[in-house]
Amino acid sequence: MAHQKPLSLILLSIIPLFFILTQAQSPTAPAPAPSGPIDIFAILKKEGQYNTFIKFLNESQIGNQINNQVNNSNQGMTVLAPSDNAFNNLPSGTLNQLNDQQKVQLILNHVIPKFYTFEDLQTVSNPVRTQATGPKGEPFGLNFTGNNNQVNVSSGSVVTNIYNAIRKDPPLAVYQLDKVLVPSEFTDPKAPSSDDAPAPAKAKNGTSGDKTTADEPSTASSTKPNDAKRISGGILGLICGVFLMGILS
Secondary structure (H helix, E strand, O other): OOOHHHHHHHHHHHHHHHHHHHHHHOOOOOOOOOOOOOOHHHHHHHHOOOHHHHHHHHHOOHHHHHHHHHHHOOOOEEEEEEOHHHHHOOOOOOOOOOOHHHHHHHHHOOEEOOOOOHHHHHHOOOOEEEEEEOOOOOEEEEEEEEEOOEEEEEOOOOEEEEEEEEEOOOOEEEEEEOOOOOOHHHHOOOOOOOOOOOOOOOOOOOOHHHHHHHHOOOHHHHHHHHHHHHHHHHHHHHHHHHHHHHHHO
């Protein structure tokens, strides 16, 4: 028994050391990997229903501009992304009727050069300027209205709801739309301006205003030919009289 007591003490002293060694050898949890750059294409592809919008973002280079803006500056952005169903529900031939410049304007009308939360959109001052501009540099704008945690957006010719926040963290917010925000500038006819009005036609000879002047001779012009006839007749009579007097004498 005398030999068992030191053995138990030795075991008691070894157990804490064993736990210390096992904890030191266990692998530590890996540190979270740093998040990569924001990619609007990857965000939309992950959702799986924005292929048409992705196509336009790619062809117009607008997607690359968005990525560059949110990754290399302090200025946030908001993208309103129409789903594939939104494009499919456009009236037949709508996209085919647009020229290349109008297609770029259409996509830019869904990009806002500022970060807006869903709550911001409920109380934002209208109109909200988009990245789209007209031929003279005039900005296109959207109008937002909020009621009971619901937000509607209008382009002037199209009104739809904002249903889902695909991404809501700064510096990029992306919201789902079920309609394409066709600018009202594409659908409203241009109002005629003073510059476009035709110049008034000049009056031509023979009109009612000029007929009196052209057809009614003045008093002076009507009397001069008669006076000349009387003078020439008098001179001729005088010559004949002198000639006859010479013969008779």
